[in-house]
Amino acid sequence: MIAALYLAYLLWLAAGWADFRCHRHTDLAHTSGLRESSLHLLQLALIGGGTILALTFELGRAPVLALAALVAAHAWVGYRDTCSAYGRRDLRPIEQHLHSVLDAAPVAAWTIAALAYAADDGGWDWRLRRPPLAPAGWLAVLxxxxxxxxxxALREFRSAWRARPAAARPERTRAG
Incomplete structure (x- = not known):
């Protein structure tokens, strides 16, 4: 079961990589630019925070509820992301399909976590994993x-930053 979940995780990450390739192919840096790229970083921060939470704490009511909030926030930001890109950049069918995978995976992961929690009520406490996840486990996930x-995502943001319109750039002043 763990091997199948890990394979699904890697496939989800591969879908994320393919989505960034789509962004590059449709020249995100010069179309929807910093706005969309910033939303991608926010989505990564939300899901990354949930991943760190799940690797650090025992599942209980509070961690599962926090994960639900992060997943919901990720979905909302994902919607805003698509709205931001719509009309500014070509959203091809393959990218839309990748988005469906990227949107569904956090919900599926939360469902699995909630079902695991239901089998072992951890209460409302935030308890660190005992024993903690081994360094190899952290490495395999991160x-x-x-x-x-x-x-x-960082490369995309850098490209969008460099391509931002001149009007959005701060003026350079010389001292003295």
């Missing part, structure tokens, strides 16, 4: 995310 999603 390294692919950093490589497949965080790095492309």
């Amino acid at each position: 390294a692919p995310a950093l490589l497949l999603c965080v790095w492309p």
Whole structure:
């Protein structure tokens, strides 16, 4: 079961990587630009926060509720992301399909976490995992995310920052 969940996680990350490739192909930096790229970073922060939470704490009512809030916020930001891009950039069918995977995966992961919690009521306490997740577990979860999603998102933001209109750039002044 764990191997299947991990494979699904890697496929979700691969969908994220493919989505960033779509953004690059449709020249996000010069179309929807910083606004859309900033929303991508916010989505990554929300899901990244949920991932860290799930790796750090035992599941109980409070952590599962916090995960639900993060998943809901991710979905709302994802909607705003699509609204931001619509009409500014070509949203191709493959990208829309990738978005459906990227939107559904956090809900599915939360459902699995909630079902696991239902089997073992951890109460409302925030309890650290005992024993803590081994460093190899952290690496197995975070390294692919950093490589497949965080790095492309940062590159995308840098490209959008460099391509922002001259009117949005701060004036450079010389001292003295």
